Structures are given as structure tokens and as C-alpha cells.
Amino acid sequence: xxxxxxxxxxxxxxxxxxxxxxxxxxxxxxxxxxxxxxxxxxxxxxxxxxxxxxxxxxxxxxxxxxxxxxxxxxxxxxxxxxxxxxxxxxxxxxxxxxxxxxxxxxxxxxxxxxxxxxxxxxxxxxxxxxxxxxxxxxxxxxxxxxxxxxxxxxxxxxxxxxxxxxxxxxxxxxxxxxxxxxxxxxxxxxxxxxxxxxxxxxxxxxxxxxxxxxxxxxxxxxxxxxxxxxxxxxxxxxxxxxxxxxxxxxxxxxxxxxxxxxxxxxxxxxxxxxx
Numbered sequence: 563x564x565x566x567x568x569x570x571x572x573x574x575x576x577x578x579x580x581x582x583x584x585x586x587x588x589x590x591x592x593x594x595x596x597x598x599x600x601x602x603x604x605x606x607x608x609x610x611x612x613x614x615x616x617x618x619x620x621x622x623x624x625x626x627x628x629x630x631x632x633x634x635x636x637x638x639x640x641x642x643x644x645x646x647x648x649x650x651x652x653x654x655x656x657x658x659x660x661x662x663x664x665x666x667x668x669x670x671x672x673x674x675x676x677x678x679x680x681x682x683x684x685x686x687x688x689x690x691x692x693x694x695x696x697x698x699x700x701x702x703x704x705x706x707x708x709x710x711x712x713x714x715x716x717x718x719x720x721x722x723x724x725x726x727x728x729x730x731x732x733x734x735x736x737x738x739x740x741x742x743x744x745x746x747x748x749x750x751x752x753x754x755x756x757x758x759x760x761x762x763x764x765x766x767x768x769x770x771x772x773x774x775x776x777x778x779x780x781x782x783x784x785x786x787x788x789x790x791x792x793x794x795x796x797x798x799x800x801x802x803x804x805x806x807x808x809x810x811x812x813x814x815x816x817x818x819x820x821x822x823x824x825x826x827x828x829x830x831x832x833x834x835x836x837x
Contacts, residue, residue, distance in 0.1 A: 812826075
């Protein structure tokens, strides 16, 4: 049986399996953290060019986060040493920034989570590097559509978590794309990763009921080929087993009395590439 827990403004929270329900102060905190996260990704748009290293992009993420009075939630998280995850081409997620330079035709996911005043603004967005082939651009477009269809499903009265995964999987399969199942969305708020798990391939009408005050991410990872993932020896980088391209978009959202609020939406209209 699903357990929900109403969270007060000054309450210490723990990862205890309960789904947290937040009030107005939580929504205000997530709006601020989400705006910062979206602004950071907006600022990276002109920087994502052939020849730019992923380490330099990560430096910008770190500096913008610190300048805003926040800290990168990923730094020190389970030993991770960077301010973002940057995943190129067949990397599904958790790509590690390095001296590797972007090349013309790459597709890149940049995932940031500033921790601002105790709240996590978790979001990622795809970027196109130079002249990107049509099939790669279509994968990126469909992945964004999957995200927004998932958010739309969450906004329906009486929705359940399975409804989100069902609509994402249904849309991706129209294009014969694979939906990654080894990784999922998650509860978010004062904790970086919390209950519930948000599966991106599921049956409609299953899973916990969505209730006002729930905060979680939707972050579909869609492969041009088969859905299977493989973890590299660094313990972080997940890649497609068949080396096909992969794309991902992520928003942090809150369930309201009337639907859904997207905390991490771009304020300048940079929702999906080309920007």
C-alpha cells in the first residue's frame, strides 16, 4: 500500500519510502531552484559548439550555480566529482565531463541539479552540435514529445504513475524506438532522489495515485535502437548496448489541485532544439 507523508516547512525529511506531499513553501522553493536550473541550461546554448570540451561546459555550470548562491547537487554525490552530467550520442545518461571535444553532428544531453536553499532543481535538455543528421534530430524531437506527453498524462484528474510511462512508451514505439527501463524518474524536493520511482514504460492505471503536493521528475531516455543499457567501468556512464543514439529530456514537476506545474521550464522559450 502506498504511503504518503505531508511535509511541514521546517521538517527534516528522510528517504523512507513514503511519497512526500508539499505545501506552498515547497512549491516556492522548487520554483526558485527550477528557474535557476533552466537559466543555466539557457546560458549554455551559445557555448555548445564543435570543438568545445564538456569540461568547459561543466565549469560554466559550476560557476553559474555558485554565483547564484546554490551548490551543484551532483558534486560529491556518491563520489561524483562534477557539477553536471553530459551525455553524447550513444551515452544514455550520467556521462562524465572531460577534455573530450564536441564534434559536428553530435547530440548532447546536459543534466544539471542546483541545490538552492535546500531544494533541488533537477532538469536536462538536449543540444544539437553543428549539422546534425535528420534521424538524430527526429529522435530528439520525439523524446521531447515523450516528456511533454508524460507531463500531460500526469495532469489528468485521478492519474496514476503508470499512466505517465504508458503514454511515453506508446509514443516512442510508434517510431520503433526503445524506451530505457534501467533508469527512471524519481521523487525530488529537499532530497535529490526520493520516492516514487517514475517508470517510463508502464501499464496505464497502475502505480500510486498522483496527489497534490507530489514533486517528481519525468525524464524519458529514448534509444534509436533497442532499449538495453550497459554501465561502463567508471561506474557512472550508461550507454546503449547496440551503440545506437540515445536522447533524454527531464523536467521537475509538482502536482497541483488543478494539474501540473513545471518547475524547470525555460523562461526564454528554449524548450527543445534548435534554440
